[in-house]
Amino acid sequence: MYKRLEIVSYQDFDNYDKEYENRYNSPAALKTELSLHPFSKRQQKRLSDRYQLFYLSIPSHISMIERIYKMSAELSSFSLSSVLAPKLFYSQIIDEIKSTNDMEGVKSTRKEINDAYISPSKTKRFSGIVEMYKSILENKFEKIDLPAKFRMIYDQLFLDEMPEDKKPDGKLFRKETIFVGDGNSYVHQGDPNEEKIDENLTKLILFMNNPEVPLIIKAIITHYFFEYVHPFYDGNGRMGRFLLSSYLARKLDFLTGLSISESVLQNKKTYEEAFSITSDPKNKGDLTPFVDALLRIIIQAQETMLSKLSKLTTEVEQLREIINKLSLSEQENEVLFILGQDKLFDVLHMGISNKKLVEVFEGKYKRTKIDTIMKKLEKKKFVVKIKSSPVVYEIDEKLLEDFV
Numbered sequence: 001m002y003k004r005l006e007i008v009s010y011q012d013f014d015n016y017d018k019e020y021e022n023r024y025n026s027p028a029a030l031k032t033e034l035s036l037h038p039f040s041k042r043q044q045k046r047l048s049d050r051y052q053l054f055y056l057s058i059p060s061h062i063s064m065i066e067r068i069y070k071m072s073a074e075l076s077s078f079s080l081s082s083v084l085a086p087k088l089f090y091s092q093i094i095d096e097i098k099s100t101n102d103m104e105g106v107k108s109t110r111k112e113i114n115d116a117y118i119s120p121s122k123t124k125r126f127s128g129i130v131e132m133y134k135s136i137l138e139n140k141f142e143k144i145d146l147p148a149k150f151r152m153i154y155d156q157l158f159l160d161e162m163p164e165d166k167k168p169d170g171k172l173f174r175k176e177t178i179f180v181g182d183g184n185s186y187v188h189q190g191d192p193n194e195e196k197i198d199e200n201l202t203k204l205i206l207f208m209n210n211p212e213v214p215l216i217i218k219a220i221i222t223h224y225f226f227e228y229v230h231p232f233y234d235g236n237g238r239m240g241r242f243l244l245s246s247y248l249a250r251k252l253d254f255l256t257g258l259s260i261s262e263s264v265l266q267n268k269k270t271y272e273e274a275f276s277i278t279s280d281p282k283n284k285g286d287l288t289p290f291v292d293a294l295l296r297i298i299i300q301a302q303e304t305m306l307s308k309l310s311k312l313t314t315e316v317e318q319l320r321e322i323i324n325k326l327s328l329s330e331q332e333n334e335v336l337f338i339l340g341q342d343k344l345f346d347v348l349h350m351g352i353s354n355k356k357l358v359e360v361f362e363g364k365y366k367r368t369k370i371d372t373i374m375k376k377l378e379k380k381k382f383v384v385k386i387k388s389s390p391v392v393y394e395i396d397e398k399l400l401e402d403f404v
Contacts, residue, residue, distance in 0.1 A: 009282045034225050036051055036279065037050055049281065052285055055217060061291060065216055068295070083338050083342055096258050097129055097130065098110055100237075100261035100264075104238055113126050116130040129157050137254060141246055147201040153243070162235065172198070174232055177189065177190065178190040201226075204229070221291070223244045245257045245261065263298070277289050319400075323337050328382075332376060332377055335374070338360055354390070354392075382399060
């Protein structure tokens with residue numbers, strides 16, 4: 001088991017410095033070229049001591065990374081219908097935004113986030129963050145090659161909800177020092193001024209674009225250092241988790257990326273302690289414990305998602321059995337199965353239009369054929385028309401009464 005340097009300093013002080021040197025100079029050590037000034041909780045400030053952040057690759061992490069890639073492949077291989085996939089992704093975006101808000105004590109409801117999702121032009125609060133998470137699914141992400149790109153992402157995420165006194169007051173970032181507290185005392189101090197923020201983010205960009213650093217390790221270390229710099233007065237945690245989600249979605253799979261904040265919230269104490277441990281003066285810039293904590297959080301996110309998909313698959317099979325007992329034609333069976341999925345897994349509860357059904361079947365049935373099938377199903381009381389212009393149907397709830 002990897003022992004934190006902080007613990008080594010208490011248990012074996014005489015060998016503490018030697019242990020640090022051994023780790024830092026180990027052939028398995030990744031030296032990031034990123035520097036940290038540790039934070040003293042006792043003195044409630046950053047110290048003048050300066051350490052280069054380093055990470056030591058250990059066997060348990062190699063195994064965990066292999067497991068992450070394996071589960072990512074499993075998540076990518078799940079076959080979801082063209083009706084079910086968008087609903088699952090939508091649900092994950094809502095949960096992810098709610099979770100990342102909850103982490104920072106930002107009060108939000110799923111209804112608020114849902115309203116921003118449906119009508120971003122009609123609501124201001126959370127419309128920015130919703131659109132940015134939606135962009136993950138569309139693979140819309142501009143490469144970060146300048147510090148100004150961080151500000152651009154920040155503006156897109158938060159400026160529609162950030163009060164004036166919390167907005168950046170420098171050219172790109174904040175001008176004044178910021179302290180982060182846990183309610184009783186300070187636990188972190190961000191970079192002291194905009195000049196230092198710009199300098200450190202420039203170094204971070206070099207690290208982010210270093211092809212020699214393993215992808216998952218790079219994502220985790222980037223997350224730590226962005227939070228260490230804390231370039232804004234507010235929104236740093238949510239932006240950092242968005243960047244992590246976006247990166248993992250692009251490099252692994254969408255579902256891993258869209259389940260990170262939910263897992264972070266479930267492991268809030270571990271997550272916050274990982275930052276404190278890394279910034280501890282006795283830790284001397286060792287990122288290994290932080291990487292360990294984040295690897296475990298990613299794994300839990302994937303395990304939860306795989307469990308969710310397994311349950312979803314079981315429910316779809318159960319729905320299929322219910323519909324197969326109705327003695328319908330093959331065409332009616334296919335269409336009703338789509339409406340059943342829409343009803344069961346649509347958190348919006350908006351039904352599905354005949355026009356959308358044509359798209360779902362990818363030209364297999366023309367609009368006139370869909371209209372005919374729907375009228376037959378309506379006559380048999382298996383579907384209910386909930387809108388006439390455009391024509392929208394949903395499966396009759398009575399068919400799903402026995403659904404467990």
